[in-house]
Amino acid sequence: MRTKSQDDLWKARITGNGAVLLGKNVACDAHEPSRPVRVITHAHRDHISGLSQSLRECSWVLMTEATRDLLAVLRRKDLPRLANALGLKYGREFAFRGEVIRLLKAKHIIGAAQVLVEDEEGTRLLYTGDFKFPGTPVYEADVLVMEATYGRPSQVRDFEFEVEERLVELVESGLREGPVYIFSYHGKLQEIMQILVDGGVWAPFVLPKKVYEVARVCERYGMILGDYMPIWSQEARELVERGEPYVAFYHTSNYRRLRGREMAMRITVSGWEFSKPVREVRKGEYIVGLSDHADFEGLLAYVEECGPRLVITDNYRMGSGAVLAKEIRRRLGIPAVAMPSRTPVRRDLAEWL
Ligand SMILES: [Zn+2]
Structure with a gap:
């Protein structure tokens, strides 16, 4: 006889191109031709x-309003005007052919959401999207699909409580010598701006176009980002020419291009750092270990609190889905499987099927 878990398994899965399918209608985070509802978690x-x-x-493309505004800046200017692109508030129910879809808060970048689909039989299918934990609210679910960026037992950060303070200290020490350049990703750059403002950093922030536009969206949704200016403004040009201290924020993809520029310090902010909060790579170049993702222990803690009957780990995006699924089975005794997977799902779940 098929167990309940086995039935649940087929209500959620991750396809070979990274679409997270929930219930009968929804595809999250990649296009799936057979699904009329697309959800974008962030x-x-x-x-x-x-x-x-x-x-x-698709009939509908759902996302939060902040994600819609960010994507209008980063990808599609026309997005807010498209009739099928819908900005949903957190927690608002969206009913579609007997299924109820809700976007729920996730701590990651502004606008990030978890996705909960409740089907006609009352089965709750939850996809976390990318998330940091603690900080992300946990919801009960029958099937949990989760990210697995830091899914290896060694990927644990013991220094999270001090990393923000250390970042502020580092930037301040750099500013005593001249301009400080910070490299990271959209959304996270603005989070760093907020950390520096909270930490009392006094120097102005200089931003290239996309980073500036993303910052404006973040402010619209309540972030406090201090005194920032676009790099093409008269004020910024004068600052740069005079070599006065300022903090510049760039997407990581510009790291090599800006090598020759006059600066006192270059900081890459990355989650892929587990040894210590601040590491000097060479003179004047640092990596700061600040992450927007749960570490291994955070992922396990989330699963425990959620209490699902089945976990599917994301083995498509950069991460360690297979390792995480194995550790969830071993440590928590909950059926867990990585998708997409080269090994048959049934083998991983043999004990439970
Ligand atoms: Zn992300």
Whole structure:
């Protein structure tokens, strides 16, 4: 006889191109031609795959309002005007062919959401999207689909409580010598701005176009980002020419291009750092270990609190889905499987099926 878990398994899965399918209608974070509802959990590149196709073909493309505004800046100017692109408030119910879809808060970048689909049989299918934990609210679910960026037992950060303070200290010490350049991702750059403002950093912030536009969206949704200016403004040009201290914020992809520029310090903010909060790579170059993702222990803690009957780990995006699924089975005794997977799902779940 099929167990309840086995039935649940087929209500959620992750396809070979990274679409997280929940219930009968919803595809999250990649386009899936057979699904009329596309959900975008947040504006990061690996979660908006096939956006244009979804906008052309899906009945609805759902996201939070902040994500819609970010994507209008980063990808599609016309997004707010498209009739099928819907900005949903957190917690608002969206009913579609017998299923109820809700976007729930996730701590990651502004606008980030978890997705909960409740089907006609009352089965709750939850996809976390990218999230940090603690900080992300946990909801009960029958099937939990979760990110697995830091899914290896070694990927634990013991220094999270001090990293923000250390970042502020580092930036302040750099500013005593001249301009400080910070490299990270959209959304996280603005979070760093907020950390520096909270930490009392006095120097002005200079931003290139996209970072500036994303900052304006973040402010619209309540973030406090201090005294920032676009790099093309008269004020910023004068600052740069005079070599006065300022903090510049760039997307990581510009790291090499800006090598020759006059600066006192170059800081890359990355989650892929587990040894210590601040590491000097070479003179004047640092990596700061600030992450917007749960570490391994955070992922396990989330699963425990959620109490699902089945976990599916994301093995498509950069991460360790297979390792995490194995550790969830072993440590928590909950059926867990990585998808997409090269090994048959049934083998991983043999004990429970
Ligand atoms: Zn992300």
